[in-house]
Amino acid sequence: MLEARSAQAQSPAAVRSRIIELTVNGERHEILVKPRNTIVEVLREKIGLMGTKHGCEQGACGVCTVLLDGRAVLGCLTLAVECDGKSVRTVEGLAQGGQLSPIQQAFLDQGAVQCGYCTAGMLMSATALLERNPKPSIAEIKKALEGNICRCTGYNAIVAAIQQASGQGVEPVMR
Amino acid sequence: MILFDFEYEPARSLPEASALLSRLGEGARAMGGGTDLLPKMRIAITRPTAIVGLSGIEPEPPSVTAEGGLRIDGLTTLAALARAPLVTTNLPMLAESARVVGSDQVREMGTLAGNLCQDTRCLELNQKHDYQFKAKCFKRGGECCYPFPNNRPGRCWSVYMSDIAPALIALNAEIETVHAAGGRRLAVAEMFSGQGIDPISLEPAELISAVITPPLPANFGWGYHKSSRRGGFEYAIAVIAVTLTLDASRQACTDARIVIGAIREKPVRVHEAERVLVGQTIDDALFAETVNAAVGEARPLRHHGFSRSYLIDNLRIYLRRVLIRAVERARGHASTT
Numbered sequence A: 001m002l003e004a005r006s007a008q009a010q011s012p013a014a015v016r017s018r019i020i021e022l023t024v025n026g027e028r029h030e031i032l033v034k035p036r037n038t039i040v041e042v043l044r045e046k047i048g049l050m051g052t053k054h055g056c057e058q059g060a061c062g063v064c065t066v067l068l069d070g071r072a073v074l075g076c077l078t079l080a081v082e083c084d085g086k087s088v089r090t091v092e093g094l095a096q097g098g099q100l101s102p103i104q105q106a107f108l109d110q111g112a113v114q115c116g117y118c119t120a121g122m123l124m125s126a127t128a129l130l131e132r133n134p135k136p137s138i139a140e141i142k143k144a145l146e147g148n149i150c151r152c153t154g155y156n157a158i159v160a161a162i163q164q165a166s167g168q169g170v171e172p173v174m175r
Numbered sequence B: 001m002i003l004f005d006f007e008y009e010p011a012r013s014l015p016e017a018s019a020l021l022s023r024l025g026e027g028a029r030a031m032g033g034g035t036d037l038l039p040k041m042r043i044a045i046t047r048p049t050a051i052v053g054l055s056g057i058e059p060e061p062p063s064v065t066a067e068g069g070l071r072i073d074g075l076t077t078l079a080a081l082a083r084a085p086l087v088t089t090n091l092p093m094l095a096e097s098a099r100v101v102g103s104d105q106v107r108e109m110g111t112l113a114g115n116l117c118q119d120t121r122c123l124e125l126n127q128k129h130d131y132q133f134k135a136k137c138f139k140r141g142g143e144c145c146y147p148f149p150n151n152r153p154g155r156c157w158s159v160y161m162s163d164i165a166p167a168l169i170a171l172n173a174e175i176e177t178v179h180a181a182g183g184r185r186l187a188v189a190e191m192f193s194g195q196g197i198d199p200i201s202l203e204p205a206e207l208i209s210a211v212i213t214p215p216l217p218a219n220f221g222w223g224y225h226k227s228s229r230r231g232g233f234e235y236a237i238a239v240i241a242v243t244l245t246l247d248a249s250r251q252a253c254t255d256a257r258i259v260i261g262a263i264r265e266k267p268v269r270v271h272e273a274e275r276v277l278v279g280q281t282i283d284d285a286l287f288a289e290t291v292n293a294a295v296g297e298a299r300p301l302r303h304h305g306f307s308r309s310y311l312i313d314n315l316r317i318y319l320r321r322v323l324i325r326a327v328e329r330a331r332g333h334a335s336t337t
Ligand SMILES: Cc1cc2nc3c(=O)[nH]c(=O)nc-3n(C[C@H](O)[C@H](O)[C@H](O)COP(=O)(O)OP(=O)(O)OC[C@H]3O[C@@H](n4cnc5c(N)ncnc54)[C@H](O)[C@@H]3O)c2cc1C
Pocket: A058, A059, A060, B029, B030, B031, B032, B033, B034, B035, B036, B037, B038, B039, B054, B074, B075, B078, B100, B101, B102, B103, B106, B109, B110, B111, B112, B113, B114, B115, B116, B117, B118, B119, B161, B162, B163, B164, B206, B207, B208, B209, B233, B234, B235, B236
């Protein structure tokens, strides 16, 4: 790969790796990382959790959203070394005991998943929203999801899913 | 993936961070939320040799100063800034300017100091796909400028896109810095060089510890507007921030600060337009005259696909609306939130 080769040529000096302690969906891990590794790389490549996606890698699409100590952050712009001692929740942590979380179920019920590439990020942003604000208005839902881009659904079904999950009188349409 | 290696040093306090930056030398950069720095590192237009991480330092909560203004820690995240009751009640304009930055995720990560120190942007520079196959432009140490091919060597017309800086300049805020040679206080308006290549004029290893706003006078009003393509999650087309004070009869303007952001290498304060407004009785004709003066003075650079004439039209429409809103607030006709 052209870029990787030139990158190596420019920084030949070996940078120390270090061990970080990370709790992922309640499970403790000790992981060896380099400063340049992001949390998404660690989740996908070192822990094997493929739910969190890589997209723009520029902060501009939201597919990499995870909850870091409860706050929705962009995994593509979070260095793993900065997560030492912290707790991360990913889409794999939403279902409990084989039971989808209400927000996951509502996404299915509303047809809010098409290609599914944005879904993990949407679910994490929606989860953060509902933990902060259990009955958000439509305007609040749209504001909270402004950082998550979907190219398929047109967003209406996603907004409806969050209304359904928060018990605001929206009935399932896909059964 | 970031394609090059760098050292990472966590700092426990800002003085320690400043000392680390000095020790690690020219290639070291401070990092707050990393939302401005890391996207640039991902496309390798910035290649620090070391990062000094500020994220482990707990910011102080906002407080009221002895003068009656606010003191806000530079490491405060934009989400915390937009939510802090002291900010939403005392300085709703600042809360509003933080609320319109990026997305929930960017605001959870990004800090106030990082927002002010963000780099200028240009469609040619901040893109992922083609940059590595193109000759470097002036900003990257090369010998050309793509959008402005006639620019003389070294002149870069990239644009400073902070949504918060125009609000802070309109509020006459100051920054407080930490540096080995002793910190200082300076007006937010003074922290910019006006040069696209190196837009922030702080010293190396000088860090922003706090933003301090002065108390607000009686009959004070504000207006703020950010134009963007989607109305959310976008850098600005243009930002307009206005503060003004009316006399006791609330008919005439006694003081005004009008700042336009995201149209040049730094926020532009339109002094001529302010002079037109101040000392006069407020009416429609005065608004029109003020807007005309601002348009003559602002000299926007075309950026991100927006032509100069589009930006001027934008300014004509929104500056008038923002002025009207500021006067309404100063007269107590609109709620201040
Ligand atoms: C998708 C996306 C959308 C965005 N949209 C907007 C927008 O609409 N409006 C807007 O204004 N910005 C926007 N931003 C830009 C930026 O991310 C935010 O403004 C954010 O507040 C930057 O803060 P940070 O802490 O993440 O900065 P960092 O990336 O950590 O730092 C930015 C710069 O400031 C320096 N720095 C950091 N902390 C300090 C300090 N304490 N003292 C001195 N220097 C310091 C760093 O060395 C670096 O040069 C966007 C970013 C992304 C990724």
